Amino acid sequence: MDLNKSIILSTDILSEVLVFLGFSPYLRPNDDLRMVLYHGIGDGNDPCFKYLSDEISEVIFEKHMRYLSYNYNILSLEDSIHKLLKEQYDNERPICSISFDDGLRSVFLKAYPILKRLKIPATVFLNTAVIGNRGMTYLHLLNFMFSKFGVSEITALLNRFKELNLPAVPTDGIVALEWYINNYEENSSNMLLEKITIHLGLEVEKIAAEENIYMHWNEIEEMQQNGFTFCSHTHNHTPLALLKKKISIGNEIQKSYTILQNNEKNLTFVSFPFGMRKYYGDAAIKCAIDTGHKYIVEVGNGTNFIKHLSKNNILSRVSLGLVKGENASLYSAIEMRPLLKTKIKSSFFFTK
Numbered sequence: 562m563d564l565n566k567s568i569i570l571s572t573d574i575l576s577e578v579l580v581f582l583g584f585s586p587y588l589r590p591n592d593d594l595r596m597v598l599y600h601g602i603g604d605g606n607d608p609c610f611k612y613l614s615d616e617i618s619e620v621i622f623e624k625h626m627r628y629l630s631y632n633y634n635i636l637s638l639e640d641s642i643h644k645l646l647k648e649q650y651d652n653e654r655p656i657c658s659i660s661f662d663d664g665l666r667s668v669f670l671k672a673y674p675i676l677k678r679l680k681i682p683a684t685v686f687l688n689t690a691v692i693g694n695r696g697m698t699y700l701h702l703l704n705f706m707f708s709k710f711g712v713s714e715i716t717a718l719l720n721r722f723k724e725l726n727l728p729a730v731p732t733d734g735i736v737a738l739e740w741y742i743n744n745y746e747e748n749s750s751n752m753l754l755e756k757i758t759i760h761l762g763l764e765v766e767k768i769a770a771e772e773n774i775y776m777h778w779n780e781i782e783e784m785q786q787n788g789f790t791f792c793s794h795t796h797n798h799t800p801l802a803l804l805k806k807k808i809s810i811g812n813e814i815q816k817s818y819t820i821l822q823n824n825e826k827n828l829t830f831v832s833f834p835f836g837m838r839k840y841y842g843d844a845a846i847k848c849a850i851d852t853g854h855k856y857i858v859e860v861g862n863g864t865n866f867i868k869h870l871s872k873n874n875i876l877s878r879v880s881l882g883l884v885k886g887e888n889a890s891l892y893s894a895i896e897m898r899p900l901l902k903t904k905i906k907s908s909f910f911f912t913k
Contacts, residue, residue, distance in 0.1 A: 569893075572901060576893035588896045591650050594641055594865035595633060595657040595895055596858070596878040598836070602671035608708030609701040609774050612734040615882045619671045625881060626659075628891050630679055633657035637682040637790050638830060642856070642876075645867050657895075660684040660858065660878065662794055662832055664692060666773060669780040677787055685776075685784070686794035686832040686858070689820040693777050694769045698798040699754055703741060705768060707734050710761065722756045723748065742835075745803045778824070785826075792830045793817040793854070801833055802842035811848045818852050829855045836860025836878070850874065863899030 589595070600615040602622055610616050617625075629635060634654045636644065641658040643649075650656050659676075661668045664687035676683055691698055697705070706715045712734040719730040719737065724747050730740050741748055748754070758765055769775075781791055795801070796816040804810050814831065822828060831854040833841035838859065846857055861877035870876075879899060884890050 569898065572893040572897040576889040576897055587655055588900050589655065589864065591652060591655045592645060592648070592867040593655070594645055595655055596863065596865060596876060597629070597657065597659055597895065598860060598878040598880045599661050599672070599882050600663055601665040602667040609704050609772055611708050612704050612738055613700065617882045621885060622672060623675050624887050625891060626675055626679055626681055628888060629657055629659070630681055635659060635681050637788070638684045639790065639827065642870065645870060648867065658684065660686060660832070662686045663798070664688055664776045664794065666776050666780070669776050669784065673784055682788050682790070684790040684792060684830070686792050687776070687821070688794050688796065688798045689817040690797045691769070691775045692781070694773050694775050695766060697765055697769045699741065700738065700798065701774060702754060702765060703738060705772065706757070712737065715757070718757045718760060719753065722753055724751050742800050743803070745800050746805060791821070791826045792832065793821055794832050795834060798834045800835055800840045801845040802840050807844050807848070810845050814845065814848050814852050818854070828853055830858050832858040846874070862902040864903045
């Protein structure tokens with residue numbers, strides 16, 4: 562068992578015991594911003610998400626929100642940063658900020674009514690290329706093709722049309738997605754998905770319109786009018802660290818920035834695809850800051866201390882999309898695990 566899995570298992574067990582005993586104190590200080598992340602709301606059976614494992618059911622999501630609203634002072638991302646930097650935080654309930662990546666329509670249809678009813682603000686990070694469903698990101702298009710034609714047929718086509726120097730595509734759907742991501746630049750330059758969709762007689766624009774999985778501008782505007790914030794998740798959901806040319810990284814960030822600027826959206830924050838440093842890299846941080854963003858929002862250890870916020874432009878979230886349990890599981894994910902990971906990392910034993 563690797564270290565990360567060991568941390569999850571040990572903190573989950575300890576959390577179960579503590580919650581059962583009625584003892585679940587805030588282990589992290591109140592000047593440490595809690596940030597949590599979701600993607601889509603659903604049962605995981607939608608053809609565009611089947612092999613991504615990042616949807617959470619509507620029922621569990623509402624339970625999460627009730628837990629968070631009871632135990633934390635939930636603020637918008639911008640208000641959270643402002644209050645922490647001004648040291649205006651509540652001594653009883655720590656500040657927590659909620660966000661969603663990818664700009665999926667299920668957030669509008671299923672999460673938004675719950676959040677609005679509970680008066681909980683949230684931030685949505687948008688892939689600007691697919692707003693309005695005029696196209697699809699490669700991840701969702703691959704998922705759709707796997708679901709419609711079968712993983713074996715699509716991986717066979719990937720192997721047939723890929724560049725010869727690339728390793729063979731695995732026949733497992735999840736691993737095949739990883740293969741595509743890890744060889745993103747070569748696959749994109751080779752127009753690999755375009756070749757396969759032409760071979761299959763598929764029209765991506767038509768599929769995008771029919772599947773209708775991304776938010777539309779009118780839905781974004783409605784949510785914004787009700788206190789929700791919209792920021793950049795780059796333009797095409799590209800794994801930026803795997804791009805060899807800095808200009809390509811800059812274009813991904815700049816395109817999204819310009820679109821959001823023209824539509825009067827929040828430019829302070831940017832969340833990079835996949836969230837982890839190995840997928841975005843230092844060059845993306847510099848490009849984002851040079852473009853005009855102030856903070857990079859990642860998926861990491863989940864700790865954000867005031868003393869770091871004033872001199873660091875990286876904000877760290879914990880993903881709750883795979884947390885299917887309730888009180889003890891959430892306590893473990895939000896309070897115990899980030900603290901333990903940070904302690905281990907500071908001792909040079911933990912690598913994200």
